[in-house]
Amino acid sequence: MKNKFKINGPIFIGRSHAEYMKMFNLKKNDLDKKILLDCAAGASSFTAHMNGEGCNVTAVDILYDQEADILQKKCQKHLKILVNALSDVDNHFIWDFFRNLKDLQDQRMIACREFGKDYKINRKNYVKADLTHIPFNDHSFNLALCSHLLFIYDHRLDYEFHLKSIEEMLRVSNEVRIYPLVKHKNEKSSFVSQIMADLKETADVEIVKVDYEFREGGNEMMRIFHKEQQFPLK
Secondary structure (H helix, E strand, O other): OOOOOOOOOOOOOOOOHHHHHOOOOOOOHHHHOOOEEEEEEOOOOOHHHHHHHHOOOEEEEEOOOHHHHHHHHHHHHHHHHHHHHOOOHHHHEEEOOOHHHHHHHHHHHHHHHHOOOOOOHHHHHEEEEEOOOOOOOOOOEEEEEEEOOOOOOOOOOOOHHHHHHHHHHHHHOOOEEEOOEEHHHEEEHHHHHHHHOOOOOEEEEEEOOOOOEEOOOOOOEEEEEEEOOOOOOE
């Protein structure tokens, strides 16, 4: 029997700028003069919203070679599948940032629409890229963010992909922040400790508490920066 909740290929949904600010411990005043990269951004509205407030954000995603209408429909379809899947296990999540499943769906749909509108108008801010080959020069960005791809899909994406993606994000930026560190059944990915061990000679890696928790135990991000010089965004 075909699994009606199964999505073939990358999951393409959006998260709001408000989620990003909490997931990554960001403050607007700290970002005004920074150049940011949103990695595997999907249909998130962070780039659209923050650029609208005068920030400098670029988004990359493997699907950004497709037209806005196609991506909009994909986001709506994937969001519906996700909500239907979560309805059977909604007691596994913490309803704080979102009041309930309907509120989650409403907020994510708003983010999707905001993304779609900006994607049509400001296409230059959205670059097709695989995270293992990001098409920017070294240290082009102050900060790279990666939400809901690494660690959470360690059953689909192998360790080599994780390591190469993180090394590539660190190449193009001065600092990398990754959220969340937990996966299915709210277990922390084994790749977390492995990444910390493999990067210890070239980068400083720390686990930081954040003021956001949807999955139980999902209130931490990984922060990575170059050993030779710190570029903190407190």
